[in-house]
Amino acid sequence: MKYAVDASKMKQIDEFTIEKIGIPAMVLMERAAYETVSVIKRNIKRTDRILVVCGTGNNGGDGVAAGRILYGEGYDVAILFIGEETKCSPQMKEQLAIARNLELPFENCNKLHAYNIIIDAIFGVGLTRPISGYYADIIEQINASQSKVFSVDIPSGISADSGKLMSIAVKADYTITFGYQKHGLLLYPGVEYAGKIIVADIGFPKIAAEQANLDTFYYEKEDLNRLPLRKSYSNKGSYGRVLVIAGSKGVSGAAYLSAKSAYRCGAGLVKVMTSEENRAIIQTLLPEALFSAYDEVTEDSEGRLRRLLSELDWASVIVVGPGLGQTKEAEYLLDIVMNKAKVPVIYDADAITLLAGWMDYQKLAGQSRIDYLTERLQEQSVLTPHLKELSRLIRVPVSDISDNLIDTAIQCSYNSKLTYVMKDARTIVSHQHQRYINVSGNHGMATGGSGDVLTGIIAALIAQGMTLFEASCLGVYIHGYAGDVAAQEKGHYFMMAEDLINALEKVLQLKGQ
Ligand SMILES: NC(=O)C1=CN([C@@H]2O[C@H](COP(=O)(O)OP(=O)(O)OC[C@H]3O[C@@H](n4cnc5c(N)ncnc54)[C@H](OP(=O)(O)O)[C@@H]3O)[C@@H](O)[C@H]2O)[C@@H](O)CC1
Ligand SMILES: [K+]
Structure with missing residues (x-):
């Protein structure tokens, strides 16, 4: 049995981990980035060209950090940041500053066709309203491209609560989701947008989940062991x-x-x-x-x-x-x-x-x-x-x-x-x-x-x-x-x-x- 969370339960777990336990948000973000990188590296070639498409929130921060790690390991990486810099979350601002200090290449126009790997870090569980304008254009281009797409936490545009499209969503080949499965990745049409889902442990302590009173779960093959026991000393009346x-x-x-x-x-x-x-x-x-x-x-x-x-x-x-x-x-x-x-x-x-x-x-x-x-x-x-x-x-x-x-x-x-x-x-x-x-x-x-x-x-x-x-x-x-x-x-x-x-x-x- 495994638990799945919606955006609000995930936020409760995040907040408890950061505020009550004291694990800094940047530590969680770095772990999220390393887990993302490890999945990507297993599924790409050294010669691939990687574009990290980042939004203004912490999902974008995960993306920038993952891009930085890959860059450090010699991969061909560029960042495409979309959104207004003044609106960035504090962690995203820090990640952007680190990436600039390391002189990571930034793509300033949307030449998506030049890349064959896309890391989708536009929106995560913080997506609150339908997507339009430039964000929607970029998602359309990602979906039209031939690139292999890795979504960070959830395909951008899928509601973490319902699995519905917030007008448009990235169609991923892989989704690396952090801590817990999200409702939106289990429900349709989210399931079809997520591709292969990897649930990555990034160090949320058990107590953070306990205090959030998780109430939604799913079964896997080992749950077949829940089948009622049959006793050797029994008859048809026993069942x-x-x-x-x-x-x-x-x-x-x-x-x-x-x-x-x-x-x-x-x-x-x-x-x-x-x-x-x-x-x-x-x-x-x-x-x-x-x-x-x-x-x-x-x-x-x-x-x-x-x-x-x-x-x-x-x-x-x-x-x-x-x-x-x-x-x-x-x-x-x-x-x-x-x-x-x-x-x-x-x-x-x-x-x-x-x-x-x-x-x-x-x-x-x-x-x-x-x-x-x-x-x-x-x-x-x-x-x-x-x-x-x-x-x-x-x-x-x-x-x-x-x-x-x-x-x-x-x-x-x-x-x-x-x-x-x-x-x-x-x-x-x-x-x-x-x-x-x-x-x-x-x-x-x-x-x-x-x-x-x-x-x-x-x-x-x-x-x-x-x-x-x-x-x-x-x-x-x-x-x-x-x-x-x-x-x-x-x-x-x-x-x-x-x-x-x-x-x-x-x-x-x-x-x-
Ligand atoms: N917290 C943690 O400890 C950890 C979090 N982690 C990561 O953080 C992610 C959650 O981050 P998050 O809460 O910052 O939200 P996120 O999904 O990046 O998006 C919010 C941004 O998008 C914007 N926006 C929303 N809707 C929009 C729209 N339709 N059109 C345009 N803009 C829109 C919104 O702007 P606003 O609503 O303020 O205008 C805001 O700027 C999570 O999925 C995981 O990847 C991991 O690092 C592990 C540790
Ligand atoms: K995403």
Whole structure:
């Protein structure tokens, strides 16, 4: 697990390190410059011509210092300073003075074509507003050039908070970022502008991060070790009972995919509760699953309710929604789950659309939709909307959500015990004040049934004892990782949901490696 920061958390860490610990800003800057140089040297040739493009802030200072170090080692380097010198930060002023004392060449016009390596040190985490004028012209020229581009801390023009373009941004081949990953480098489109990202340690002490209360993290391969332990002395009862309430007349795929994924991720028992019509197909495709029909014709309504309640009591975790439809029947089932379930519930797909529809007809008496959900659903609930479903749920346009993914996640879960899994190219899992940004996965996963697989994986992890938040974060990571394996084996066009389930075999075997 690694933390990622936004601009304000990074500033808190900087300030604490400089002011409370006493490490001078220039020391940090020199270390940042050395780390930058070390990455550059590994990726260029001695004969290359290097142009360092610097802005007025400390990002520019890092760039000038890196240029000076390379110059000292005999590289062919020039500095292009853009901006007004009177506006420079104190450290940038010092770096410029040092560079001048050493008679580093300064380029005073933008002859970018004469250089084949560009160090982008125009803006870092201090970028606060859209870029225009001369700055935008230079960035355009950098992007049009054939040069290899190294961005210092973050590609200039990418918001460190959201990953969005502040009108235009440098397209880098490498980004050397200091101390911590930035939200903007993990989120789209920032990811695509950053190229290969190197997180460099420049000596921020641990205590600086602790006092900043870092609250956003991501997983890497070693986090697969978080998978629940399996004991040699155990039986199927030790690994939980997943009840998948899913599917409708003639719609069995979603229920099948969810249930199979739950089994493949280690759940002890999985029961599919679906329409009687799906009995034959589910029992043929997945004979390991128990079966229960929610529309048994021989039952009267009381008998049916009794059986539904006993199924809810049987389960240690419930999935409701995949392929369930939005009929009266589906509403009835959802209503019972919401009111009677005493175990964790994952609300997915049609269940989320039905919840949104209910809220449309309710008089919420000034209560926000997020607060209504918090009050109405059991604390032990996970909601897994993709952005369109989330938009219907909280009545915020998709474009606003996608422009403010992290802020939306904070709003949803800050005053709530619910866990939100906001599914997108970078899925965000949010629970109270913590957020997880998922970095596994690829566009090949944008295929029917992919979400049903995810739901089954999360359910299995909850069934095996993980908390809802942990299970959601790890479930999303595993799902994406399986997508990466499937893409490697089958290709982005060809792969489909069943391939994700098959790829789980390889992913789960990575635990302990
Ligand atoms: N502090 C530390 O300890 C360490 C910091 N480090 C480095 O410092 C970087 C952060 O430095 P920073 O805070 O000085 O901000 P930075 O990104 O250089 O840009 C701010 C400048 O840009 C300007 N500006 C902003 N938007 C603009 C626009 N649209 N168009 C035009 N101008 C615009 C803004 O001007 P103003 O808003 O004042 O008009 C200001 O002059 C960080 O990313 C890392 O690389 C490392 O050395 C490690 C130690
Ligand atoms: K930069």
